[in-house]
Amino acid sequence: MLQKLVAGAHRFQSDIFAKHREVFERLADGQHPQALFITCSDSRINPNLITQTEPGDLFILRNAGNIVPPYGAANGGEGATIEFAVMGLNIDDIIVCGHTHCGAMKGLLHPEKLEEMPLLKNWLRHAEATRQIVREKYHELPEDHQLNAAIQENVLVQIENLRTYPVVAARLASGKLKLHGWVYRIETGQIFAYDADKGQFLPLAEEPHEIPAGILRSDLSI
Numbered sequence: 001m002l003q004k005l006v007a008g009a010h011r012f013q014s015d016i017f018a019k020h021r022e023v024f025e026r027l028a029d030g031q032h033p034q035a036l037f038i039t040c041s042d043s044r045i046n047p048n049l050i051t052q053t054e055p056g057d058l059f060i061l062r063n064a065g066n067i068v069p070p071y072g073a074a075n076g077g078e079g080a081t082i083e084f085a086v087m088g089l090n091i092d093d094i095i096v097c098g099h100t101h102c103g104a105m106k107g108l109l110h111p112e113k114l115e116e117m118p119l120l121k122n123w124l125r126h127a128e129a130t131r132q133i134v135r136e137k138y139h140e141l142p143e144d145h146q147l148n149a150a151i152q153e154n155v156l157v158q159i160e161n162l163r164t165y166p167v168v169a170a171r172l173a174s175g176k177l178k179l180h181g182w183v184y185r186i187e188t189g190q191i192f193a194y195d196a197d198k199g200q201f202l203p204l205a206e207e208p209h210e211i212p213a214g215i216l217r218s219d220l221s222i
Helices: 002-019 019-029 049-052 077-088 103-111 120-135 143-162 167-172
Strands: 035-040 058-062 093-099 176-185 192-195 200-203
Touching: 002 019, 019 035, 019 093, 035 049, 049 058, 058 077, 058 103, 093 143, 093 167, 103 120, 103 143, 120 143, 143 192
Parallel strands: 035 058, 035 093, 093 176
Antiparallel strands: 176 192, 192 200
């Protein structure tokens, strides 16, 4: 596998970089991304591929479960990344993108299976609200439906956590920032966006929906 990566790096330098040298030279002078894209570390998710964007277009934050710890709740890099994206790069949009078959959400619903991964178990406490919502609202559903509900509800929970950041709250109040919730379906390539008016995730429209304050939940299912 490492050899494959090395060979790919050489092909990039000899083929791709050579053809787009001017673009990379321009990027060396600074970045002006269009959005902060918060998604899972899952190897099946490629943000630039599914959005058909180029280097420099997205400022990307990835971790297990596309989680945003509430402001002041963790000392990791998530808060610093969000702060820099909003204040340093003046991005206009933040997208929280979950995905189907998420291993982190499976672990969230079955914490007893994470005894040998204490760091992951501790990390997922930032999604405890998601677990509680699923337990209260979707406990009668089959397990695979509960997982889908957790994936969707978790996107909304993390957007609520985003609002706890002073820089995010300030930009939202001034109308200079918009929040969006997406779910990527691996098996079909579809992207679903949360529509606050309908209270559901619907196929991504040409005009993306902003999520206003006070998220309205319905019986989520995609």
